[in-house]
Structure formats: structure tokens, C-alpha cells
Amino acid sequence: MFDGLKDKLSGFRKDVEENAEVEEPAEQDETEAAESAAAESAEADQPTESEAETVEASDAGGASDGAAGGDAADDADGADAADDNEPSTFQRAKAFATGRIIIEEEDLEQPLWDLEMALLESDVEMSVAERILDTVREKMLGESRKQVETTGELVESALHDALLDVIAVGQFDFEERIAAADKPVTVVFTGVNGVGKTTSIAKLSEWLADRGYSSVMANGDTYRAGANEQIQEHADRLDRELISHDQGGDPAAVIYDGVEYAEAHDIDVVLGDTAGRLHTSDDLMAQLEKIDRVVDPDMTLFVDEAVAGQDAVNRAKEFNDAAEIDGAILTKADADSSGGAAISVAYVTGKPILFLGTGQGYDDLTLFEPEELVESLLGEE
Numbered sequence: 001m002f003d004g005l006k007d008k009l010s011g012f013r014k015d016v017e018e019n020a021e022v023e024e025p026a027e028q029d030e031t032e033a034a035e036s037a038a039a040e041s042a043e044a045d046q047p048t049e050s051e052a053e054t055v056e057a058s059d060a061g062g063a064s065d066g067a068a069g070g071d072a073a074d075d076a077d078g079a080d081a082a083d084d085n086e087p088s089t090f091q092r093a094k095a096f097a098t099g100r101i102i103i104e105e106e107d108l109e110q111p112l113w114d115l116e117m118a119l120l121e122s123d124v125e126m127s128v129a130e131r132i133l134d135t136v137r138e139k140m141l142g143e144s145r146k147q148v149e150t151t152g153e154l155v156e157s158a159l160h161d162a163l164l165d166v167i168a169v170g171q172f173d174f175e176e177r178i179a180a181a182d183k184p185v186t187v188v189f190t191g192v193n194g195v196g197k198t199t200s201i202a203k204l205s206e207w208l209a210d211r212g213y214s215s216v217m218a219n220g221d222t223y224r225a226g227a228n229e230q231i232q233e234h235a236d237r238l239d240r241e242l243i244s245h246d247q248g249g250d251p252a253a254v255i256y257d258g259v260e261y262a263e264a265h266d267i268d269v270v271l272g273d274t275a276g277r278l279h280t281s282d283d284l285m286a287q288l289e290k291i292d293r294v295v296d297p298d299m300t301l302f303v304d305e306a307v308a309g310q311d312a313v314n315r316a317k318e319f320n321d322a323a324e325i326d327g328a329i330l331t332k333a334d335a336d337s338s339g340g341a342a343i344s345v346a347y348v349t350g351k352p353i354l355f356l357g358t359g360q361g362y363d364d365l366t367l368f369e370p371e372e373l374v375e376s377l378l379g380e381e
């Protein structure tokens, strides 16, 4: 799951490590570093390239630019010590002497560019990729760190915070929400055809049963021929009641009947399917609005497939605009290498991903845990 994205994130870590390597202090201890800086400043007339970094530490009193040393450093690594965005020569010398290191913009420029390309290639939505880059830049730039902390660890912590920031938007505890709500809880599923909506309803019914909640299914997809039979198969296999009307019936009425059935039979949760396509997308959205009005569901969950990447993100936005969603289920995550939708949906809609579909079996529904996902994306395995 999301292997392509994992590789790309690990590529960024390696890039920064390579670029920042020149900044690592040699095996000098603090005093040696300070002494060597002072000694070299005295004979700064002809610094070699390899000495250039240390030569910058020419004056611990703060007269920052020993002309020869400053120029040599600029020649050696292209740095412009006078640039406001960069740490001053004095800051760097001090950081060096105390065993702390400062990451500079130029160390990050290329790796950040590559990271942006990698995220976009992975179908991460543009605004989400930009937000991730901003956070990584902010967390790393000018950051001084203890010698013991490796560049890799610093990158990892910046990436961790940046990813979590976008993935965990709006996250809430689904089970707690079900437990706390008045019963029956009505959950309506929206999303286009063929993405795994009906299968997800069946999976969620099983997930709820595993936690002690009974459920009834209601087929609000009265548009598509064969929809009743398809969901009936799941209901039969799981031994659940299905409420359905004939094709062409009013979907709001079906789900309403589902709620009445649940009230009469002391059922905890109503799982209402909806059509994924009508004559026009306006008709579809109007139908969802009507369901909202008539049934007033406790939760509306948008279902789409992780493998659809950007398309899934765009659809999530559209459906959320038409009939506000409370969360999303991303199916077929088991077949998705890019991870772009999983990273983008919450940030773009402001509503959390609640479950991942991870296979075709009824048990293949995994509660979405942002922290776990981030750790697995940054993990070594």
C-alpha cells in the first residue's frame, strides 16, 4: 500500500542528507573547532576550498566578513552570507563551534523541488503539496540542531509533521461518534458508481457487528438496474435486513423506511446506499439534497477509490459542495501505490478519511489512523 509514495519520501530524505553533508562538523570537538577557526582566520590569505567553511568563522567577536574568507566561501559553495534569509557567518561559526548545524535554503532548494515533483507525480493535490513543502521548509530552514541529531532524523521529523498536518484534518473517532449518537444512527453513502460503495456498506455493517452494533441496509440507489440484487446479495451473505423499493422509486423514501424499520426493531445503525449516477450530475446532487432534507442523516460518508488519485480528490470536493459530507472512505487502498488521494482528501474537503478499504473481503476495512499512516509512509520496511 502506497509503496511508490514511500519510495519518493525516502528519496527526499537521501537528497537532503547528501546536500547537507558538507555542513556536518568534522570529528573535531568543540574546542578544536573553535581553535581551528581562530587559527585559520589568522592565516586567511590563501584558504583552500575545503577550509572555506571553517574560515568563515573568522571572528567570534562579530566582525563577520573577513574579506578573503568570505569570498572564498562564496566561491566554494555559492553561498551568499549577506543574504537576509540565511544564517549569518557569525551564527554559523557559533553553531559550528557548539556542535550545532544550520540547514540553509540552498541545501533544500533542489530536494524540495524534487519533493514537489514527486508529490505531484503521486497525485497529491497541488495545494496539499504546497502546504507540505511550506511546512517542511519552515521546520528545517535555519534550524539548528544538536550534533547527535542526524540530518536524516531532522528531515524525518519535518516530513512527519508536514504530512500529519494535511492528513489529520478534521479527524474524529468514528466509533465514539456512533456510540454517543441517539439510535438509530443514519449513515448515508455517496459517491460515483463502481468505486466500491455497496461493498463498503456491507463491510461497515460487519465492522459495526464486530463492535456490538446491529445495522439494517437501505438501498437508495433506485436508478440503476440490478442495484437491488447487488446489495441483496451482500445482505443475504451477512444475514442483514435490506429495505428496498422498486427501480425508479424515491430514494429518500427508501432510506426513511429504513429508519422506521430500525426504530421498530431496535436496530442501532441504518446504512443508506445512494445512486452514483443519474441523468445529469445536477439531478444527482438534487437527489442527495432531498435525502438530506427528508432523512436528515447523522452522517454522510463519501466513498471513492484510492486508485483514482486526483479524480477521487476532485469528486470528494464536488460531492462535499453538493451534500456536505462528514467523512470519506477510500477503497482499493490495497491496490494503490501513489497514496495521493489518501494524503489529499482531508485537506481539500476539510473532512477526514475514516476508513480505508483494503481488499474484497468483508473484513478488509481498516480504521484510518493518520499517525499510523504517516509512520508507515516514513518507515523503513
Ligand SMILES: Nc1nc2c(ncn2[C@@H]2O[C@H](COP(=O)(O)OP(=O)(O)OP(=O)(O)O)[C@@H](O)[C@H]2O)c(=O)[nH]1
Pocket (backbone or CB within 6 Å): 192, 193, 194, 195, 196, 197, 198, 199, 200, 227, 230, 276, 331, 332, 333, 334, 335, 356, 357, 358, 359, 360, 364
Ligand atoms: N481490491 C479491492 N477491491 C474492492 C474494494 N472495495 C470494493 N472492491 C471491489 O470493487 C468492485 C466494485 O465494488 P461495488 O461495491 O460493486 O461498487 P459500487 O460503488 O457499489 O458500485 P455501484 O453499485 O455500481 O455503485 C467490486 O468488485 C468489489 O469487490 C477494496 O477495498 N479493495
